[in-house]
Amino acid sequence: MEIEILSASGSKPLGKIQLKEDATVQDVKDKIYRNLKKSLYPDRQAVKLEAKGKTLKDEESLKSLNVQNGAKLYVKDLGPQISWKNVFLAEYAGPLFVYLWVYQRPWLVYGSQSSSPGTVASVAAICWSGHYAKRLLETLFVHRFSHGTMPLRNLFRNCGYYWLFTLYVAYHINHPLYTPPSDTWFYVGLTGFVLCELGNLSIHILLKNLRPPGTKVRRIPVPDGNPFSSLFNFVSCPNYTYEFGSWLFFTIMTKCAPAGLFAAAGFYQMAVWAIGKHRNYKKEFPDYPKGRKAILPFIL
Amino acid sequence: MPEITLNKPKKSSGPSAIGKSYLLAYNGVQTLGWTYLLWQSLVYFLNRGTLDAYWNEIKWTLYIFQGGAVLEILHSLIGLVSSGALVVFMQVYSRVFLVFAVLMVVQASTVSPGLPLCILAWSITEIVRYSYYGLNLINAVPQTLTFLRYSTFLILYPLGVTGELLCMYHSLDEIYEKKLYTISFPNEWNFAFDFYYAMYFYMFLYLPIFPYLFGHMLKQRRKVLGSEKKSKCN
Incomplete structure (x- = not known):
């Protein structure tokens, strides 16, 4: 499925990533790092459902969060780690x-x-x-x-x-x-x-x-x-x-x-x-x- | 973003009727007190008063109304106002320290040219701040006051900091000579404290803290005054 990634600070779109149906938040972070932004290594990211929402845990699956094809996820830069x-x-x-x-x-x-x-x-x-x-x-x-x-x-x-x-x-x-x-x-x-x-x-x-x-x-x-x-x-x-x-x-x-x-x-x-x-x-x-x-x- | 937060209804219902009348009285008294202090100082210097007797002229007004600011910590501790107690403590602390630990004790600091600078900056800031809080309780803040609340610091904050540092600088020699607040070795609990060096260290702390707090105020200014313009355009 395809997910759109936006930055949590300015709600600016960073791009789209392709994921398997059983993907977890960890997979989202890996894809963002590899395909969208090289400086944002996985430990440096916090992924959220809304721009000011709660940080999702790495092991949560997108299915359990009700994230479907075409949905949006927000990524926050936690700074150098x-x-x-x-x-x-x-x-x-x-x-x-x-x-x-x-x-x-x-x-x-x-x-x-x-x-x-x-x-x-x-x-x-x-x-x-x-x-x-x-x-x-x-x-x-x-x-x-x-x-x-x-x-x-x-x-x-x-x-x-x-x-x-x-x-x-x-x-x-x-x-x-x-x-x-x-x-x-x-x-x-x-x-x-x-x-x-x-x-x-x-x-x-x-x-x-x-x-x-x-x-x-x-x-x-x-x-x-x-x-x-x-x-x-x-x-x-x-x-x-x-x-x-x-x-x-x-x-x-x-x-x-x-x-x-x-x-x-x-x-x-x-x-x-x-x-x-x-x-x-x-x-x-x-x-x-x-x-x-x-x-x-x-x-x- | 800011427009959204402004339109949100406030979560807390605000202080009770008694709390509100108390806060009104408190902010009213503080506004008057700092106005009186500014008035006293203007009259004193317009009458060609000199620095050496200035402190005696104003000290009791300053003790009462700067001391009264300590109540603000209490207000946030008992939940009368929504701001965090630690933040309020930090805001009140530096001035209470200067008034009650330096000016009250070290004669040399009271004849420092830094003192009138402090009084000028502090009193104008406080007149604006307390009247803003007071009028805000009854939702009657004029736009000019909001503008002043988030603008006067641009000049008065650096002015006040300069005054504070000057007062402390002029207190150093006397602290050293009289060994004020100084505990030296040997003693049973093996504790030493040298106010002279502590003062240097404390003054040095202004270097990182001043830009940080000034930046914080600038951000507040952008948030409050910036969004006002935007909502007028809409």
Whole structure:
């Protein structure tokens, strides 16, 4: 059948494409890319039934959408795209290198210094870089991305957030006049941090195993044998709960207010994501467990 | 496109009768307040007043009516007006910061030539804006006012920004000498804040933000004034 393609921004016609009867939205995108506009690779397109309508999913078939011969479809240019994986790698590599650089007390940051960081600052440097090394490894070997790309401008926003916040926190903890907290604060913080990191990793592995390779299948996550995963009985996104816990305990370990600001900013963003995912789970699965909250057990 | 959106009936029914009378009163009072501030300033300088006593002449009027703008955040939070709270917060923030964190505290900024620039730009903008909102509530906005609402910014916005930056620039030395709002190492919570450098950083932020907001206003202007011409032609 023949479909007319118009641009969603100006409703200008781009041309016509020929499709088979059982074609999906993905096929439409491929045809637009190959026959109409070479710059508009499939990930860069959003296809809609109306100029300002909802974006159609790739796997939806034209038949189920009631699109017939001679119909019109609108395509929106989402702008240059970059893969999630590359964004993750760039945004996590920054914190690793920036923190370790500031840890050396460079002249550029503190002026000329002869002293070296104490025990707490050194342990904090190990914790911080360990966390981001873990994230880089997870990005390479654990995470499965259900959506391939995001707009390129997100790269600058995300990197700005992580790199600058790292510089800000590292500046305070590695400062030559830094005051370490009492042993109690230090050990409570360190223990909590390590436990939360293990919990976070456990959840990421569980989520990876939930989705068979190469598919977009979605299932309700439930605790497996790992005791860390029992947090799934209370919240939909325990990986975020653990991540927030990590930074809260990191703040206790270093007794550094700027680290607390980082924890608070991270919590806000993760709470927004968690509430969204929680809502999607409930919408998608009618039998979704009732007792679960989004990110904080019993509270939020 | 814009014609279609203009013809669509508004989704929300608007504020209740009590809310509407309150908003009318609020916008009325603000219009009068900023008119009084403009009047005060004109009289002061026409009487050959000098910069060093100007701040004392106007500061209370400015505290009251610029402080009153904080209510606008509340209005959008409780849903009295439809604009988003975050947007309103950003609009109100920069001026509240300048008035209550800089001018109120740093004497050197109050004798800056930037201050009368700010007052001129702000008061005209606010007189137009608040009277527009007020009259819009009773659907009685004259065309001239709509035109002014979407045109005065072309001159007044750059003027106001210049004034704000000048005031901040003239506050820098005093902030450095008196160590205002400055927390230094060492302290128990390992927190340091240097208002002097923060001020530099803040001023630098105007560089990307000003063109962005100015562009936003231009777009609004095209949308509102452009479509008016079109609908007259039709």
